[in-house]
Amino acid sequence: MMDVERLETILTQYEGYPQDLIPILQDIQDQYHYLPKDELKVVAQRLNVPLTKVYSVATFYKMFSLVPKGRHELRVCLGTTCHLKGGQRLLESVSSHLGIEPGYTTADMQFSLETVGCLGSCAQAPVMMVDDKYYARMTIDKVTKVLKLYKE
Amino acid sequence: MEEVGLLINGIYLKVPQGYTLLQAAQQLGVDIPTLCYHPELPSEGNCRLCVVEIGEHPRTRLVNSCTYPVEPGLNVQTHSEKVLQARRITLELLLARAPKAKLIQELAAEMGIHESRFKSEDPYELCILCGLCVRTCREIVGVSAISMANRTPGKLVTTPFLEPSDACIGCGSCAFVCPTEVIPYIEKDGKRIIWGREFELVRCNICGNYIAPMAQLEHWAKLTGEPVEHYFVCRDCR
Structure with missing residues (x-):
């Protein structure tokens, strides 16, 4: 069932113009870790934009997801520099630690794993991100330590 | 209505301001192939089949004629070698995208293309995403x-x-x-x-x-x- 109040606290921060669409979707993504269908329908109605527009935007950007993501989102960089510095091996290590392939979420909904093209921190390659925190000059040894910080 | 004078394939003509290059060419009777263009709809320039060459040699460039507005004195080539080359590649890509689409096959055949060099993701695809x-x-x-x-x-x-x-x-x-x-x-x-x-x-x-x-x-x-x-x-x- 939809949590009306929870969505309302997000929507009331905006004036309800069509150009508020992306910020609102970002807020929903942050709080819910995905974009639930019913909520998107309410957003479309409230901003007076067609549902098709909301759906287009929600499926276009990689930062939005229509399926639930884990509490923590891991992004392993596979940009050129990180790739040369062993990003692929880092990814494999994280992947086997969590037991999931990139693009998936662990069964306990704690972690989602994604790959990205560049995190803008090539000098410190290889880089990975957990939520909004950078982990630079990663090594496979460090993976366990980093993941431990986020495990319950 | 203010008019703009420009050259299309070396022929000088005047068209109302706000016309696109495609509209101007059509007024002149020049046939530019299009796929995603429709006179009743806003142009989006998705298919890139209607590209034309603009500017003075050697500084010319290719633009979508369906979205590019007329400019005073603009020199437009609708069937130069550069344009035809671009259209052939576009058609090859479209043919790879939608190999079974009859219209694409016909347009490609007109340009002498019967198969694509590019790999087709889905041999049964028909949609060309023209919008x-x-x-x-x-x-x-x-x-x-x-x-x-x-x-x-x-x-x-x-x-x-x-x-x-x-x-x-x-x-x-x-x-x-x-x-x-x-x-x-x-x-x-x-x-x-x-x-x-x-x-x-x-x-x-x-x-x-x-x-x-x-x-x-x-x-x-x-x-x-x-x-x-x-x-x-x-x-x-x-």
Whole structure:
């Protein structure tokens, strides 16, 4: 069932113009870790934009997801520099630690794993991100330590 | 009306300001192939088949003629070697995208292309993502029941969440405008099926022939301000 109040606290921060669409979707993504269908329908109605527009935007950007993501989102960089510095091996290590392939979420909904093209921190390659925190000059040894910080 | 003078294939002509290069060329009788262009719809420049070469040698560039506005003194080449080369590559790419689309095959054959060098992801694909259906639904019909979803290579035209849409009125304009006839549209036994939704067709009160789905009649009524009953009689009987 939809949590009306929870969505309302997000929507009331905006004036309800069509150009508020992306910020609102970002807020929903942050709080819910995905974009639930019913909520998107309410957003479309409230901003007076067609549902098709909301759906287009929600499926276009990689930062939005229509399926639930884990509490923590891991992004392993596979940009050129990180790739040369062993990003692929880092990814494999994280992947086997969590037991999931990139693009998936662990069964306990704690972690989602994604790959990205560049995190803008090539000098410190290889880089990975957990939520909004950078982990630079990663090594496979460090993976366990980093993941431990986020495990319950 | 202010006029702009420009050169198309070396011929000087004057057209109203705000015309696109494509409109100017058409006025001159120059045939530029198009796929995603429709005179009744805003141009989006999706297919890139209508590219033309503008500027003075050696500083020329290719632009979409359907979206580029006329400029005073602009030198336009519609069938230069550079343009034809670009169109051939575009057609090869389109042919790889939608190998079974008849219109694409025909256009490609006209340019002497019978197969594509590029790998085809799906040999049965027909959609070329020109967006005519999406624009028709939004601009002409005014309901916006379908749109593009995802990003290439997964981009496709669909209803929200791939479900039957509440906004759809079952008019079939999208299927009608589609140049490659990819949108499934079935009409039989008083029913019309489109985008996964089934519409009961309303019968004419006089001749008994099927007219259109109720949702479409209601949409007409809303647009014209007439009561919906006004449309329960088909156009031939009215």
